[in-house]
Amino acid sequence: MSIIPIRTGIFSCLFFFLTLVFIFNPESARSQTGKATVSGYIKGAEDGEALIGAGIYVEELKTGATSNVYGFYSLTLPQGKYTLKFIFLGYQTQIKTIDLKENMVLNAELEEEVRQTKEVVITGEQTEIEANVKTTQMGVNKLDIKTINRIPPLLGEVDIIRSIQLLPGVTTVGEGASGFNVRGGSIDQNLILLDEAPVYNSSHLFGFFSVFNPDAVKDVKLVKGGIPAQYGGRISSLLDIRMKEGNNKRLELKGGIGLLSSRFSVEGPIKKEKSSFILAGRRTYFDLAFPISSDEQIKKTVAYFYDLTAKVNYKFDEKNTLFLSGYFGRDKFGFGSAFGFEWGNATTTLRWNHIFGPKLFSNITAFYSNYDYQLNIESNDDAFNWRSTIENLSFKPEFTWYLNDKNTITFGGQILHYDFLPGKTTIISDGETRVNRLADKFAFENSLFISNDQQISRRIGITYGLRYSNFLNVGAGTKLILADTTPGIKKRVIEKQRIETNKVLAGFNNLEPRFSIKYELTENTSLKASYNRMAQYIHLLSNTQASVPLDVWTPSSNNIMPQIGDQIALGYFRNFSFGGQEFEFSAETFYKEMQNQIDYIDGADLLLNQTVEAELMSGFGRAYGLELFLKKRKGKFTGWISYTLARSERQVAGINNRDWYPTRFDKTHNLYLVGNYELNERWNFGANFIFSSGVPGTFPTNRIEYQGFVIPHNSDGLRNNYRLPAYHRLDISATYEPRANENRKWKSSWTFGLYNVYSRRNPFGIYFRQEVPKENPTPAERVDQSSNTEAIRFSVLGIPVPAVTYNFTF
């Protein structure tokens, strides 16, 4: 696509956008005399943490607003006297009366509810303000850290990604698989942001645990559809994780000692009310026992992971706040000096919140993100070393303009620089060395976005936005020109063109419209619809059931087109009371089309391959489904039921005779039950149950005998033609909080958990092989020669896994 039509496109879209703003807002064109703006921050009273998505409700006008991710809000109202209610779930509602004559700043600090068990009186306003019905956003699930903490953990590790997998529309290929799949998308289609910086591998221990330390996390939001224009770069979802700022009222220490790991965090004010910090760390420690083992092999074993999260903020004045946050996590495995394998993410984010005026809020972010892995093998005269990295530097200014009480405009842009090192190997064989470095790949991903959140009438709200994204794969590098060939076999390299530094190897432009609309049927029921187009320019090359830490990210090029995702969704949202209890219900359907989905020729070699692009294929993807969600948020018993009926398919020339086939993460039925019961002040019980259809697999019909080996063969050339048995699992947990000494700050609790209670052997996969030799063979059986075949069911966790954790704060 040439740059000129794109530019014309952008201007015509902008024009259209501004026309919309003014058509629906005749008053915005006029001067806003007689109006004034009240703005400020909403924070927690105990720790000074900004409250994300807190509601501000104007009683007299029956209207309201919500705070942004920094806790800032702005409301423009006709001059007059008002009663404002500040509302946030789990906090006591605060009522303030104001006489609004001119622009004013009004900050609020909300007190936490003393105890969840004390039933909260459900007020009209509380329901009134609730986002699920009132905002145009759909396909959004928020999990607060308290909820996450109460989900029965595996081996005592409270886990954000594992919790996400209990939400509608979210699945995983199986236990221990890293990442998660959203609405039929692959794991690389999720944009995971930790304080705005992307995280490329969200897993510790190959996929069993996620890299986020729950003690440092404040808010987790998953957006599956209707993704706002300020986010882009992945086509399936956005997982927005916000770190705590750190208690700015008092020093607080927290920790937990579990079977697998221990964690410790410290937070507190540096300068009271001005500046605070948080430092949180976590490390597994079963390896600390290795050196005292009598077994020589165990003695040499290295196996641990750790992560460190740190953040400081400084409030210069009411208008300027600076945040600096960092994350550093690493997994290490090995045997003495003979063998080592490690990987990890590191991110640093610097953000500056500046308030230009009561109506214009800005945040400027600069971040650095890095993911790398290394593999080392060493013996006397032989060694193997392998390294790969992906590095990002980015600058992202973003503005929110609270134009009037009907329009909130968000606009900004981003420059993102990538440096991929696909692989560097050093091989030493018998004292001689060979170094191979696959050339670095460089790219820029630039974007501009604008979006308006508009209240058209009391019942109708719309959000419409546009994102323009531009991707430049630049030199120095090599451009591969490939010959067309029969789909499914490796393409021939015709030419290798040298591209000089900063010259464009391949460039792409995309306009990504985003639109969503809400129609309120009643005060607590609404219908919503949304459409969004997303473009994705970087791709994770992974051809295994579960993604491996060694999988390599690669940029779009002349041979790899950007992935484009279009999604439409319709939803029904309702909040209601039943038997004095408050419920939230939603039903959403979606249909998603995905272009340029990467697949691989059979036997593709994705690692350390100079011409990996010749082994890729491209196809279409589609996914559709229905998601039902019923949640009880308050009271002694809380929890949710989520049911998803869905399909995820691909069509690729060269696979499955070019017919549609289910993806490896396609699961038809997904039922998740999550419950928590607070018996009394000391005991709390949690349980969750999961039932989902088995993932598909390819089963062989015939055998080819070759040189004594028996090769499985499907005579119809089908892909994913069978289903594995269904997956189901029950986990339970109990938390005991001893009575706290009123005079002491020390509080503690014990969590006991049992994962996979009834010992279900859920199949991760079914594999086919020739019979393996016997453990204690007779002399005749010392060689593998059997041509007998067998099917093997592989289960990752076939037993109940108990856990106990001791948590404390003071």
Place this chain on the structure above:
Amino acid sequence: MIRNPFLYAAFCVFAGLFLVSCEDAITIDPGKGKSELAVDAMITVDDGLQELRLTLTSGYFDNANPATAVTEARVLLININTLDTFQFLHRPEKPGYYRSSRQISGNTGNIFGLFVEYRGDTLNGFSRLSRPTKIDSLYQEERPAEFGNEAGKYVYLLARDSAGAGDCCWIRYTLNGKENLQYNRLNQSLPIDASFNPGAADGLEFIYPVRNSINTNKSYLVGDTLGVMLYSIDPEHWRFLKEMDIQLNNQGLFANPQANVRGNMSNLNPAKKTGALGCFGICRVSKAGVRIK
């Protein structure tokens, strides 16, 4: 599955340490698909009379009735460069096996064509004779117990790769006269350019995991005899074997999608869809033997 043997080792360590995973043999019945001709032809030059095997595929789990022998085919091997023709005749005493009437000969770079006439179709495949990689020596070593191997006697294969990328090999061996197929170590016995990635260790001594590919995790016993064959094979044949390796060892958390292994036999008449499975490869061999002391 992890294709790189280094990583394979890494994941085994991990699996042993952390996972309480379990494997059960189960019975499934995916049904039997259509029976097709399969060509099992690995022909070595300058190595006596050669044999190949033709079968019809049977059901994957049909252990009681392995492949049906094809006895009525006509088989011809032609050195396209020299137009030297080698006939293969069926051996009634060994159904499905065809033996050459004389030793196969050819030079590096010669292209060989295999022609199989069966039920009105002529199927053909081509393979190029690679330059030789030779075994320098085999050496024995006493090794302590480590990384899952028992303490005892082990044998290593020394060979040096020729400079220049694309040298593919397959290391096979016999223990006391019987070939040990070692399904799960195939990845180590299929080196390219002395290691596992094209060009990565070009011109070097075979790297350690390749040298070690003629061992299991059990010690050899005094008196055992080992016969090692280092085949220099066509890159296309190597690709076939690598795909076979993936499918034979496709298990665990990081399994690849199960897929058919692509062969190199096709119908001489492109209009006809009937092909053949399996692969034809022309190769050379370098041999060495050792008796465990």
